[in-house]
Amino acid sequence: MWCVYILKCHDKSLYTGVTNDLEERFKKHNSGKGARYTRSRLPVILVYRESCRTKSKALVREARIKTLTRKEKLALISRAARLLK
DSSP states (O other), X not given: OEEEEEEEETTSOEEEEEESOHHHHHHHHXXXXXXXXXXXXXXXXXXXXXXXXXXXXXXXXXXXXXXXXXXXXXXXXXXXXXXHO
């Protein structure tokens, strides 16, 4: 399974990515070995995740999320959090 995820950085910015091993990718981000964007914005916390069956579908979903405004991303995160309760 592939996963699309959103991280909240120390500076409150949001980073969206794709992986097939979320736990390992998250560790890399917080160790400074993840994306260049997150390296100077540590620590990061996971605020959203969404499973996809294929890498292709995950990349399409990631691209769609990246087109959202910050307000829309926060609404997506909030809706997902409410569903988990």
